Amino acid sequence: MANGQWYPPEWPDRIRALAAGELVPAAPRRAATVMLLRDGAAGREQAPGQGHDQEQGRERGQGPSVHMLRRRASMAFAGGAYAYPGGGVDPRDEHPVRWAGPSLETWAARLGVTDPREAQAIVCAAVRETYEEAGVLLAGGTAQTVVGDTTGDDWEKDRAALVARELSFADFLDRRGLVLRSDLLGAWARWITPEFEPRRYDTWFFVAVLPAGQRTRNASTEADRTVWIRPADAAAGYDRGELMMMPPTISTLRALERFATAAEALAAAEGQDLAPVLAQARLAGDEVVLSWPGHDEFTKHIPSGGGGR
DSSP: OOOOBOOOTTHHHHHHHHHTTOOOOOOOEEEEEEEEEEESSOOOOBOTTOOOOOOTTOOSSSOEEEEEEEEOTTOTTTTTOEEOSEEEOOGGGGSOOOEESSOHHHHHHHHTOSOHHHHHHHHHHHHHHHHHHHOOOOEESSTTOOOSOOOSHHHHHHHHHHHTTSSOHHHHHHHHTOEEEGGGEEEEEEEEOOTTOSSOEEEEEEEEEOOTTOOOOOOOTTEEEEEEEOHHHHHHHHHTTSSOBOHHHHHHHHHHTTOSSHHHHHHHGGGSOOOOEEOEEEEETTEEEEEETTEEEEEEEEETTSOOO
16 A cells, blocks of 8 residues: 655656756755644644644553644645645744843854854744744743733734735734743754655654643644654654655654654754755666655656556
8 A cells, every 4th residue: 555655746757857958946945844743642633724732532651643734735846745833934034033042142153053043944834834824933032931822803803914925923922022942942853855856845744742831733734634753643744644744754764763752853853963964866877867865765766657656
């Protein structure tokens, strides 16, 4: 049975065009995504517009669950695939913000960038996108606190303004007197979309623990379902071909399987390798071999006539 690896049918032709010098790679856009974790059992799925997730049926001692969303099938990039809340960096994410946690210089070294402002933008994008798409905010009134409730019409008005890019994240934090808690995030991985894909992203993956008192909801216009699910269960669904995912998603899920608690996973982020992973395509006889260095399970063999196995 085929697994759920996302594999667009146009990729073989694009790979051959790139090899022939007929395709100019698009520049990747900076992006960030967050693997939001909580201890306890998986929760029910939510459709767009539904309220915050319920705590009914949660259990302890069975490993953490991760919050995932299913991208709408109509989306041009990875439609129908399960992913984490995230998105592209807004240039305004570089605007100065009230900051708590490691310094920008420390974050720049960890993320592998030279400019501290770029590091801030990536971290801000991670926090902002998590709030925009899941309603969860990693910020507090002080460097030691976190907001406990982001519900209500006033919060929703600000969230909608962020989504519409009518409000910068820096202004959002300032008007509410909030400090961005960068210490609540751990950098986990970095993947770059293959050169033959028309929409390319240089994406940093982060891990975070759901703050006490906050609840997720499906606030994204790009998702038709969200779910709390254990990494091992999500990976098993992928292996059965029931859940479609991109290579970085299933790779990070497998890496999360070994942790007994959300706090354990967050603590382990410091030791994760952030070397960028970029797919490679090479000619081998009568086929093109597509691979992701260090991740052999995603290798594809594409016959010269198209298709894949």
